[in-house]
Amino acid sequence: MVVRASDISVFDILRVGIGPSSSHTVGPMLAARRFREMIERHGASPGMSLRVELLGSLAATGKGHRTDEAVCAGLMGLDPAGSPMAEIWGAMDEIRRAGGVRIGGASIAFMPERDITWQAMPPPEQPLRHPNTLRFIAASPSIELTARSVGGGFVEYDGDAGPLVDEQAPEVRVPYLFDTAAELVELCGVQGRTMAEVALANELARGMTLAQVRDGLLDRWRIMREAIDAGLSTDGVLPGGLNVPRRAGRLYRHSLSERLPLARHADLRTSAYAMAVGEHNAAGGRIVTAPTNGAAGVLPAALHEVAREQNLPVTAILDGLLVAGLVAAIVKRGASLSGAEVGCQGEIGTASAMAAAATVAMLRGDARQIEAAAEIAIEHHLGLTCDPVGGLVQIPCIERNAMGAIKALNAAAMALASDGNHLVSLDRAVRVMKQTGHDLQAKYRETATGGLAGAFGSTGCA
Ligand code: SF4
Known part of the structure; x- marks a missing residue:
């Protein structure tokens, strides 16, 4: 439980x-x-x-x-x-x-x-x-x-459903207890541990060996990379009837051009990775929830770009995934990861916070900088509605992954340039997310009746 x-x-x-x-x-x-x-x-x-x-x-x-x-x-x-x-x-x-x-x-x-x-x-x-x-x-x-x-x-x-197919392992007491970002940051300081070390120690207490944790994370990373590759190498039109063209591959090829306006090579590359996963997901492909399917492109895109640009070893990726998991857990407890509950701020907003925090961890930022990066990313997704056109996870979802990844990298860079001190805490931003989601009318919470979805009608763009 x-x-x-x-x-x-x-x-x-x-x-x-x-x-x-x-x-x-x-x-x-x-x-x-x-x-x-x-x-x-x-x-x-x-x-x-x-x-x-x-x-x-x-x-x-x-x-x-x-x-x-x-x-x-x-x-x-x-x-x-x-x-x-x-x-x-x-x-x-x-x-x-x-x-x-x-x-x-x-x-x-x-x-x-x-x-x-x-x-x-x-x-x-x-x-x-x-x-x-x-x-x-x-x-x-x-x-x-x-x-x-x-x-x-x-x-x-509801009720006595008996043992669950997707149940968690038997209840265990992990060594590092926390429910908020403030508790987690304090714990890292007092114990002299990085966030990734805290996350790893808790995973080991759940009965996994070090090799199992490593292999499990490597497997997730493999599936994330395969989703990027599949999205980049597939053209055509997405299923569902909206006739949305796949654009990730073309965007990636465009990012390789020597003469880009504004020279935003890294931004376009990152966007292409994120959209590749979004398109693969929209086509019913296998992906890793991070923290949801609709937002599954943000974390892999940011991590892939940072690892490539900084030539980081795979151990850095594993640290990043562990820290991303901590951030999502804090948001899940404090607000929600569900677009139907709090709008897209809970999906793309959380994904962006996970990616920002993971990036800082991969670049050896400290716990306060990690918390600051996650907060910046969430803060600038507050109020984001869930309004999938035609009820399909395509518009605005696919591009939204690209925007979430770019914001994540920017948030990470801003946090790394600071000493981690900031006025609005991650916990406060999460509380605001919950309240804002509660205040959103139902038509903006994954009912495909408001926002962009409402503008196009229930049958989509046609
Ligand atoms: S708009 Fe809705 S369905 Fe699309 S990614 Fe955001 S929360 Fe998910």
Whole structure:
């Protein structure tokens, strides 16, 4: 159970998942897989019926986020981190062909068009505890599960859901306890530890060996790099109907030009990396949530650019990933990582703070400079709305990754040029994010009804 930020592992933040959304694709898939496990435990029967209700934001933008397909993949027992992509995206057709899903040796009738229902505006007398809610209802025998996909692939369940498919390891007491950035910075000073050392010690206390932590992070970094490469080397048009062209590869080639206006080679390169991941995610590719799918390009882009420009060893990248995980954990505890809860400030804003902090850590800045960098990055994303056109994680999301990465590098440079002293603390900025998100009207929180999405209508740009 998460009691403090220090209870959250970097591997819960940096999850291997599939595009296009951690809250609307990965979370629902994990929840459906969890429900399948419940049916297996209770015992499936051939006469069983099965329904899935997608509620709130999951219904409002679930089509664009492929939530129904993710639910089908989860019901078939597939895993966003490891199952072949073709099986995941073929699951809904497979269920249609079979007329149901096979669970625990029984064939259970299930047709996505009939048995998945979409309710964007639940009746006021039944308010949702979270805008990303889904309910699974089986009859004969009767089994129910309510799940809340709270962002970044985290899923909370109502009632006694039993052991979770995506559960954290058994509860452990980590050596370094903190819930706020102030506590973390103080702890680093008192203990004479870097932030990366604090993060590593806590991971080791969760039962992993040093080699396992290293390999796990290296694997995340490999997937991040592969997403950059895949995005840079793929042209064409993104799926979903908006006819959004892929631009990352062309932008990267442009960044190599000798005669660039304003000579912004590094900025364009970084933008191309970030957009490459965004495009790969939008196309349903495999990515690492950082802290969400929609914002998954910010951290890899910044780290890739800094490592390349400064010729840093891979150990520096690992330090950066560990510190990025700490920042996301603090924001998750103090505000939210979910666009449906607090708008895009919780996704791209947090990603930018993670990347800024990671960059400072990689360049050997101290804890106060790391905290300052994260605060600068968050501060200048406050109020950012979530308004994906057509409910697709494409406009403004893909370009927004580029902007988040550039701001992160700027924030890191500003923090490194200072002694780390600054007036607005990261904790205060996180509190303001939470309050601002609370004050945002629902149309600006991943319902695809306000902002750019509202300007284009629910069907997008056409
Ligand atoms: S606008 Fe931001 S929060 Fe909303 S889906 Fe896009 S990246 Fe996520």
